[in-house]
Amino acid sequence: MRRIEDILAVPVAVRGGRSILLRDIATVIPGRVSRHYQVHGNGLPAVAFMVFKQPSANTIDVVHGIDQKLARLKALLPAGAKIRKYYNQADIISEARNSLFHDLLMGALLAAAVLFFFMGTFRATLIVTAAIPITLLATLAIMRILGQTLNVITLSALTLAVGMVVDDAIVVTENVVRHLQSGRDRQTASLNGAAEIAGPDASGTFTTVAAFAPLLFLSGIAGLFVRPFGLVISVALLASLIVSLTFVPMLFGRTGVSGQRHAMGTPLLAWLDRVLQRALHFTFAHRGITILLTVLALGLGGLAAWLGPINVLPHIDEGAILIEYTMPPGTSLKESDRIGDILEREALAQPDIQTVYRRTGSPEHGSQIEGVNRGELTIKLLPRSSRTRTLDQIMAALRHKYSKIPGVAFLYHQPTQEKMDESLSGLPAIFGVTIFGTDLPELVTLAAEAEKIMARDPALSNIINNTRIKSPQIIVHPDPMELSRYGL
Incomplete structure (x- = not known):
């Protein structure tokens, strides 16, 4: 079916030996499906797709195969259209692999040099x-x-x-x-x-x-x-x-x-031998001081381990920032898109940022269904050697800019870090506090107090109070007298 006339000629029933066509019972007018999302790339309308590899597949091989396919697709694009990669996990893996191979080689060479020095x-x-x-x-x-x-x-x-x-x-x-x-x-x-x-x-x-x-x-x-x-x-x-x-x-x-x-290295070994001999003579002659210093060192080490920061995974620089934003429920796609444009322009105006991908809302059959009041920015940074600021400094600058926009809640991650946080805690963050109870106003008050307490801790950031994001509710009060008429 290529024309409206083709649709109007579709038979829908048979009455008295006569076919009833769609034009007999309905009016067909041209229109378009309501949009539930917007996608932009570097401030321009875009069509985006994500590729997920199989668990057993090699990430670098998959990305290499995709690059080959994209090279063929470029010849089919209309004039002015471009293909950009806004996030590529293979970049992180390749950088880490190359760095470790370099460290491995340097370690072997240094080990050989030290061996020759002493042997x-x-x-x-x-x-x-x-x-x-x-x-x-x-x-x-x-x-x-x-x-x-x-x-x-x-x-x-x-x-x-x-x-x-x-x-x-x-x-x-x-x-x-x-x-x-x-x-x-x-x-x-x-x-x-x-x-x-x-x-x-x-x-x-x-x-x-x-x-x-x-x-x-x-x-x-x-x-x-x-x-x-x-x-x-x-x-x-x-x-x-x-x-x-x-x-x-x-x-x-x-x-x-x-x-x-x-x-x-023979003279150095001889000197170390003399130092060791003196140290041994001292420890044998002053056993009490030796034991005291040993216990003190163990105590200080234990205290440092107890008070020091503990993380499940070390902080890494993925070269990308993922920012999720949420506006009040009921916000229209047009308004959400307007706010998204502001966020996008602020990000593109920052130095050290290479590309910005924005999604507002989500397609009906996408992998992640969200309302039009939610969206995300995927920001790709310049290579570390070309940046003037660290990832944390760039993220802090964006947080400062976006904090001036009222009515919008933000979560700041790195793409892989966000997946790890969700797998560890079930939340889009590594740490979450859940307050249980039956009195909703009291829960809101307690959540606000908990938010204030956590905000005073400089080690915590990205504090989101879910009760501040208001959701429309329908409260039903059953009428017992009316229910009794129906045996309920």
Whole structure:
């Protein structure tokens, strides 16, 4: 059906052998469906769509595939139309991955430099350094078997493991070199040196693994983040133990490493040895002071842990800000759109902001159904290297600007942070207070008092009192006499 006449000619019934058409019983006029939402991109009308990946899919691969499809769509767009990405989770993942790979490489190079400084022989340093990539490759293979992926958490664990996995190799190397210095041949020195140290080396490794073992049994949301970390560290330590007792002695037995060393760090080690001797003499001579200082240090550490800030997840910079806003119920789409335009212009006027996506209301068949009095802004920031302010400073500037708009309640998040807050607390915030009761006026009063108390705490922000958002209500008072007439 392409014309109104086609619709008017639709038969709707048959009476007396005659078809009754739609034009016989109705009038059809052109019109349009009432809109329940508005979408803008950088202040211009837009058509937006969101892509959700499957849980097992690789985010970066999905985004790469979407980019390829969008490149083909650009050729089909009318003149003046543009395609923009207003939020891309792959940017955060790629930045974190590249940063961790850089830290991993720098950690390995610094470890090699420190080893050479104290060991003094290039070949011995090379043997110990070679244990790092071999251990990490073995760890990656076991991670694959256990179903673990390379992500921010596992890469962080691998970065931390770089400094730990060389410990076993250094212990074995020191003992092998000691045997070489005593005049034994390479084969005997390697076998005896590794065999002598195997027990203490394994004990130290298993002790460290035992310290990380409790992380493997954490449950809930915290367990989802901490378990992979503890698992990767434990696997890396066990792999380093095996490498140090097999690969390292084998290389010493095959290469021409001598027991003679002229390390640049030898004077420093000698000085540290003298300092240690003096410290030990002092502690033995003043046991009371030593015990007192130890207890004091433990007490201060416990106090710092008790009073220090505690978070489920560290604060990260996603490079994007999500602002949800709510106006009084009954606000029309036209008025909501007008307020949304103001919010959009204020955001675009801020430096360090790259793009602004705004949605007011929601489509009838969308993934998130909201009234026309609600909306959100997704603000993409410039890369951190190009910004003049931090994310918190940008968010504070927007909060200051928007606080001057009356009758609108705001919530400020980062996109991924908002999802995490909802999964942890069931609310669009990490912390919420619920007041129960049957007296609504009293609940409103108590909510206002709670809001004032929390507002005085500088550690709290984004305080939203739901009772300030008035909702129209219909209160029904049944008439008992009338109900009794119907047996109710």
